[in-house]
Amino acid sequence: MNYTFSDRIAGVPRSFIREILKVADNPSFISFAGGLPNKDLFPVEAIEKATIKVLKNDGKKALQYSASEGFLPLRVYIANRYRIKNNIDINPDQILITTGSQQGLDLMGKIFVNEGDHVLIEEPGYLGAIQAFSVFKANFIAVPLHHDGLEIDLLHKALLKARFKLFYSVPNFQNPSGISYSEENRQQVADLITKAGTVMIEDDPYGELRFLGTRKTTFKKLMPDQVVLLGSFSKIIAPAFRLGWIVAPDEIYDKLIIAKQAADLHSNYLGQRIIYQFLTDNDIDLHISRITKVYGSQREAMVKAIRKYFPKETDFTLPEGGMFLWLTLPQGISSMNLFNMCIEKKVAFVPGNPFYTGKTDVSTLRLNFSCSDEKTIEEGIGRIAEVLNQIV
Amino acid sequence: MNYTFSDRIAGVPRSFIREILKVADNPSFISFAGGLPNKDLFPVEAIEKATIKVLKNDGKKALQYSASEGFLPLRVYIANRYRIKNNIDINPDQILITTGSQQGLDLMGKIFVNEGDHVLIEEPGYLGAIQAFSVFKANFIAVPLHHDGLEIDLLHKALLKARFKLFYSVPNFQNPSGISYSEENRQQVADLITKAGTVMIEDDPYGELRFLGTRKTTFKKLMPDQVVLLGSFSKIIAPAFRLGWIVAPDEIYDKLIIAKQAADLHSNYLGQRIIYQFLTDNDIDLHISRITKVYGSQREAMVKAIRKYFPKETDFTLPEGGMFLWLTLPQGISSMNLFNMCIEKKVAFVPGNPFYTGKTDVSTLRLNFSCSDEKTIEEGIGRIAEVLNQIV
Numbered sequence: 001m002n003y004t005f006s007d008r009i010a011g012v013p014r015s016f017i018r019e020i021l022k023v024a025d026n027p028s029f030i031s032f033a034g035g036l037p038n039k040d041l042f043p044v045e046a047i048e049k050a051t052i053k054v055l056k057n058d059g060k061k062a063l064q065y066s067a068s069e070g071f072l073p074l075r076v077y078i079a080n081r082y083r084i085k086n087n088i089d090i091n092p093d094q095i096l097i098t099t100g101s102q103q104g105l106d107l108m109g110k111i112f113v114n115e116g117d118h119v120l121i122e123e124p125g126y127l128g129a130i131q132a133f134s135v136f137k138a139n140f141i142a143v144p145l146h147h148d149g150l151e152i153d154l155l156h157k158a159l160l161k162a163r164f165k166l167f168y169s170v171p172n173f174q175n176p177s178g179i180s181y182s183e184e185n186r187q188q189v190a191d192l193i194t195k196a197g198t199v200m201i202e203d204d205p206y207g208e209l210r211f212l213g214t215r216k217t218t219f220k221k222l223m224p225d226q227v228v229l230l231g232s233f234s235k236i237i238a239p240a241f242r243l244g245w246i247v248a249p250d251e252i253y254d255k256l257i258i259a260k261q262a263a264d265l266h267s268n269y270l271g272q273r274i275i276y277q278f279l280t281d282n283d284i285d286l287h288i289s290r291i292t293k294v295y296g297s298q299r300e301a302m303v304k305a306i307r308k309y310f311p312k313e314t315d316f317t318l319p320e321g322g323m324f325l326w327l328t329l330p331q332g333i334s335s336m337n338l339f340n341m342c343i344e345k346k347v348a349f350v351p352g353n354p355f356y357t358g359k360t361d362v363s364t365l366r367l368n369f370s371c372s373d374e375k376t377i378e379e380g381i382g383r384i385a386e387v388l389n390q391i392v
Numbered sequence: 393m394n395y396t397f398s399d400r401i402a403g404v405p406r407s408f409i410r411e412i413l414k415v416a417d418n419p420s421f422i423s424f425a426g427g428l429p430n431k432d433l434f435p436v437e438a439i440e441k442a443t444i445k446v447l448k449n450d451g452k453k454a455l456q457y458s459a460s461e462g463f464l465p466l467r468v469y470i471a472n473r474y475r476i477k478n479n480i481d482i483n484p485d486q487i488l489i490t491t492g493s494q495q496g497l498d499l500m501g502k503i504f505v506n507e508g509d510h511v512l513i514e515e516p517g518y519l520g521a522i523q524a525f526s527v528f529k530a531n532f533i534a535v536p537l538h539h540d541g542l543e544i545d546l547l548h549k550a551l552l553k554a555r556f557k558l559f560y561s562v563p564n565f566q567n568p569s570g571i572s573y574s575e576e577n578r579q580q581v582a583d584l585i586t587k588a589g590t591v592m593i594e595d596d597p598y599g600e601l602r603f604l605g606t607r608k609t610t611f612k613k614l615m616p617d618q619v620v621l622l623g624s625f626s627k628i629i630a631p632a633f634r635l636g637w638i639v640a641p642d643e644i645y646d647k648l649i650i651a652k653q654a655a656d657l658h659s660n661y662l663g664q665r666i667i668y669q670f671l672t673d674n675d676i677d678l679h680i681s682r683i684t685k686v687y688g689s690q691r692e693a694m695v696k697a698i699r700k701y702f703p704k705e706t707d708f709t710l711p712e713g714g715m716f717l718w719l720t721l722p723q724g725i726s727s728m729n730l731f732n733m734c735i736e737k738k739v740a741f742v743p744g745n746p747f748y749t750g751k752t753d754v755s756t757l758r759l760n761f762s763c764s765d766e767k768t769i770e771e772g773i774g775r776i777a778e779v780l781n782q783i784v
Contacts, residue, residue: 001617003591004557005647006528009503012650018460036457044451051443059436063630065428068410099491099634099656106655110527111401131654135502136398165396199395225393238455240661242491255397258404262523263498264491268660269632 008115012134016354017127020339024348030380032367033348035175035323039371041291042238043282050277054270066269068260070097070245074276078231078245088221094247096256099267101205101232101244105132107263108166108201108228108246111255113138117165120158120198122150124326124355124364126175129168129203138165140357145177147317149185155192164198171219172207173322176355176366180320183216190222198226199252205232205244208288210321211296225249233275235323236288241271295323301374302367302381309385311392323370326352328363330392335365338388347383400507404526408746409519412731416740422772424759425740427567427715431763433683434630435674442669446662458661460652462489462637466668470623470637477600480613486639488648491659493597493624493636497524499655500558500593500620500638503647505530509557512550512590514542516718516747516756518567521560521595530557532749537569539709541577547584556590563611564599565714568747568758572712575608582614590618591644597624597636600680602713603688617641625667627715628680633663687715693766694759694773701777703784715762718744720755722784727757730780739775 017033024031054062069075075092082090098104105128113119113136121129123142130140141162143155149171158164169189171181181189193200202219220229232244248256260266302325306316313330329335335351342348352364369377409425416423446454461467467484474482490496497520505511505528513521515534522532533554535547541563550556561581563573573581585592594611612621624636640648652658694717698708705722721727727743734740744756761769 001589001641003641003643004504006502006504006506006509008506009647009651012654014646014650015653018653039452039456042452042455044447044455047455048444048447048451051447052440055436055440055443059440060431060434063434063436063439063632064431065626065631099660102654103656110398112396112398114398114400117398128654128657131650135651135654197393234457238662239457240455242656242658242660249393249395251395254406255401258406258523259401259527261407261410262404262494262520262527263655264495264634265520266634267491268634268663270630271660271663 008135008137011137012131015127015131017350020348020350023343029346029348030372030376030383031348032369032372032380033350034368034371036371037235037239037323038291038294041294043278043287046278046282047238047274050274050281054273054277062270062273064269066266068257068266070095070267071269071272071276074272077276077279085215086218086221088218090247094250094253096246096248096253096260097267097272098244098246098260099264100234100242101203101230102128102132103263104230104244104246105129105201107256107259109133109136109138110259111252112165112199118162120164120167121357122169122174124176124352125168125357126170126203127354130357142357145174145179147179149179149181150189152185152188155189159192159196164196167193167198167200168203169200169219170203172204172216173209173319173324175206175322176324176350177326178317178319178322178324179326180216186217186219186222190219194223194226200227201230202227203230205230205235206322208236209292209295209323211292211299212320220247228252236284236291237275237278241268241275243267243271243275292321295370298369298372298374298377299325301377302369305378305381309382310388323368325367325369327365327367329365329388332363333388333391334361335363336361338365338391341387342384345383345387347380349384400527400529403529404523407519407523409742412740412742415735421738421740422764422768422775423740424761424764424772425742426760426763428763429627429631429715430686433686435670435679438670438674439630439666442666442673446665446669454662454665456661458658460649460658462487462659463661463664463668466664469668469671477607478610478613480610482639486642486645488638488640488645488652489659489664490636490638490652491656492626492634493595493622494520494524495655496622496636496638497521497593499648499651501525501528501530502651503644504557504591510554512556512559513749514561514566516568516744517560517749518562518595519746522749534749537566537571539571541571541573542581544577544580547581551584551588556588559585559590559592560595561592561611562595564596564608565601565711565716567598567714568716568742569718570709570711570714570716571718572608578609578611578614582611586615586618592619593622594619595622597622597627598714600628601684601687601715603684603691604712612639620644628676628683629667629670633660633667635659635663635667684713687762690761690764690766690769691717693769694761697770697773701774702780715760717759717761719757719759721757721780724755725780725783726753727755728753730757733779734776737775737779739772741776
């Protein structure tokens with residue numbers, strides 16, 4: 001039988017990273033390709049205890065259908081944490097629990113993006129956002145990142161050229177680049193975006209994973225009415241629950257709820273109850289400090305190995321947190337070529353291509369440091385360098 | 393600030409049922425308005441045991457990111473059950489685990505429906521489907537249900553008038569009507585839909601909840617290439633996991649996976665592991681028989697009470713399973729008026745209006761019998777009848 005699909009789905013590519021991950025999912029591989037948190041740091045026992053408590057105390061309710069907005073005590077917890085950590089007042093009624101923060105992108109695309117609407121995105125940009133907005137046939141305009149945030153001149157130019165429906169940004173330890181916006185850059189970006197009247201999606205799945213430097217001002221504080229802030233439990237507790245959240249101004253929230261109901265009624269309620277119980281019974285800051293300590297050391301090991309093995313002309317970012325480092329090969333060498341050669345040496349990374357909306361065959365690549373120990377990192381970076389040094 | 397939303401979201405109403413449920417969520421209310429399974433039948437202890445087992449044996453993996461397709465052993469289990477119960481061969485590679493079967497509707501809308509595309513739906517129709525396809529600006533054409541399925545003549549006429557992108561149907565114990573398609577009706581519908589070349593969504597969340605009669609042939613068996621079959625664990629285990637599935641032909645599956653990745657990457661993986669463990673360690677057929685015994689008695693009590701208290705001219709369906717019964721008031725009395733009067737007597741149901749795509753102020757209403765015991769059902773139906781008898 002011949003199927004006639006919608007116009008919107010024709011243009012969305014299958015995830016390239018997914019295909020890479022399949023190749024690299026072999027135990028003999030050293031893979032810097034994934035975007036996974038380190039599973040050895042998951043609080044398995046504490047989650048088991050929290051689950052038993054929830055099921056013993058309130059099992060019937062915890063297994064039933066629930067409100068689309070999400071479990072209220074969990075939303076209150078999130079609001080409190082924003083007040084303590086980010087010095088910002090958030091009303092729990094402006095928090096919607098989502099099925100991972102990826103769903104936040106889907107819902108925002110649904111309620112904002114008409115076919116052809118301009119969406120401003122970082123270059124390189126988060127692949128999941130490119131996929132989510134592509135479904136609604138967004139017209140992407142990318143503004144390059146440099147070491148301390150967006151290129152302000154180019155942002156300014158882009159905003160003069162087109163009217164944007166959305167501006168999508170990951171200001172802390174960006175995926176894929178690991179770059180964070182400086183305080184100065186945040187203020188400059190906020191000034192321009194405020195003037196442009198563009199709704200900003202501030203996606204912050206990694207913000208808590210800081211191992212160097214100090215916490216920066218959230219855009220939500222700089223432009224509360226204009227920013228939709230996305231958060232996630234995937235990187236600080238565990239991804240398997242698929243639980244994140246959106247903070248949105250009332251008028252946007254009303255539309256999000258309609259879209260949420262149509263999408264999946266509500267998110268995994270037992271998971272919400274377990275996570276709330278876990279947060280209540282455990283010291284999450286202590287837990288996060290364990291994660292950042294490990295990620296920080298692994299990032300150090302990766303930087304050291306790159307400096308030791310890679311050609312001097314290699315450029316790379318120095319992330320202050322998160323899980324990724326971004327590398328630019330010398331002499332415009334194709335990272336896709338390098339990738340294909342590295343696969344034979346059983347070491348993997350993600351070539352930069354899928355993170356661009358308008359470029360192919362780039363010389364950049366993404367390296368993940370959260371999932372490999374220091375020894376493996378030195379070994380893997382060494383293998384990549386060996387291949388690279390043959391072609392430089 | 394003024395927000396400019398997408399065209400698609402402007403036309404989607406907030407769920408009316410949701411608003412009703414808020415009113416009826418008062419303990420002093422007798423509510424037949426909900427669509428909830430009976431929480432007293434949730435296998436809380438068995439789920440606790442399954443969770444402990446999963447976390448103890450494979451906790452780190454069970455908390456990590458996972459495949460978009462879903463947990464393979466769970467998909468194999470679902471395929472086996474279809475072979476045993478429905479005598480139909482399903483390849484596990486054609487099964488995609490979704491965030492509730494509601495997500496199946498969202499994904500199908502995304503990959504098939506362009507603005508203005510015709511979607512064929514039952515009248516009355518499932519509200520969640522109306523909401524999901526409305527987001528993609530579907531043009532609904534409704535074909536009435538009668539006691540044993542779709543009105544064949546009217547289906548035939550509708551198919552002559554327009555070319556349909558999708559046909560959405562709940563052939564077993566339909567929500568809201570409780571109606572099931574007879575074997576003869578299924579064959580007639582399948583013949584017409586096959587000729588029309590329309591993709592059919594066979595939504596079957598209630599199929600296992602049969603307390604009378606015999607299991608009918610699934611449409612998936614009658615037209616394997618043309619049917620996308622949706623299933624759910626919400627009614628046979630518990631809804632809080634938000635886990636359902638889609639069975640789709642390969643070409644459709646490829647598009648669904650792209651849309652799934654953009655929507656939420658994958659569904660709650662810990663939940664998938666728990667449900668699989670639960671299904672492995674327990675007799676699900678025994679568990680289902682406990683549910684259907686209770687629902688069957690409660691449906692009996694409701695029918696008895698309607699016959700006892702309601703005017704003779706009242707028409708209503710006699711469901712052989714599921715959770716709902718559909719009632720038509722005598723003399724074209726507005727069910728919305730009745731609803732407003734009943735709220736004062738602290739008894740609630742869902743007036744028929746939201747289940748129609750082209751009618752308002754109807755004299756039909758939906759009664760849920762899964763969540764109230766027999767005594768409460770008699771009391772509640774009595775209260776409604778008391779109000780009704782004042783205005784007949």
